[in-house]
Amino acid sequence: MNLWYTEDHSPHVRFSFRVEEHLYTATSEFQKIDVFQSTEFGRILTLDGYVMVTEKDEFIYHDMIVHVPLATSPAIEKVLVIGAGDGGTVRELTRYPNIKQIDMVEIDRQVVEVCQKFLPKTAAQLTDPRVNLYFEDGLKFVRQQENAYDLIIVDSTDPFGPGEGLFTKEFYGNCYKALNDEGILVNQHESPFYAEDARGMQRAHKSIMGFFPISKVYQAHIPTYPSGHWLFGFASKKYHPIEDLQADIWNELGLKTNYYNTKLHAGSFALPNYVKELLIHAE
Secondary structure (H helix, E strand, O other), X not given: XXXXXXXXXXXXXXXXXXXXXXXXXXXXXXXXXEEEEEOOOEEEEEEOXXXXXXXXXXXXXXXXXXXXXXXXXXXXOEEEEEEOOOOHHHHHHOOOOOOOEEEEEOOOHHHXXXXXXXXXXXXXXXXXXXXXXXXXXXXXXXXXXXXXXXXXXXXXXOOOHHXXXXXXXXHHHHHHHHEEEEEEEEEEOOOOOOHHHHHHHHHHHHHHHOOOXXXXXXXXXXXXXXXXXXXXXXXXXXXXXXXXXXXXXXXXXXXXXXXXXXXXXXXXXXXXXXXXXXXXXXX
């Protein structure tokens, strides 16, 4: 049997991987959910036909969305995670003993249940006693918060479908209000490479810059995401991700990571010229 799964990365580019077994398929109230067993990437979760997480490269994304803000401000205690139904972001957060509370808001309960069953490595820490799960709209949840969190991580899907509202100016304004005076916002920032993705990235960057005095962009290589070149946003009321990097304090924690390290942290903010130009145009 020769089965392949194909995702459109642009109107003219497709990404395919060999499938050994289609483990799960269902349509929730919000989206189509599928889990595949692949030859190269292990188990893969897709939502509405787009790859969200794979067993082989998920560590890159989750390392970079969590450890960059925690190495910048090691005193973080209270965190809000929006999206992140696969559980990988929460898994990395629970490795920090100083974090006292993790509120995770995921609109689709079914995604979490599927990941707990089929992707237990990523979802294993969702039962940590510090984790509070809220199955509701993240946009509405954050609207009700004020001066409540040290860190907000927006681990959302792409800016259409259930995740569309998490890329709006209103949402980022509410995130600013929900953070305390030393608060940090980190979000997945899309890819700069293909035109449609780049436009989404520019819109998000422009909206975030309208609220936060410090707004930077950093990058990572994630093979299964469009083009493999992926961006994250770092915004803060106080902390600069390079000038305030607490490398010695973070390294003393002794956390074993497969992608992130503090030298990479600083280097990830050194962006290619074409990305700089896109960001300047957005600004």
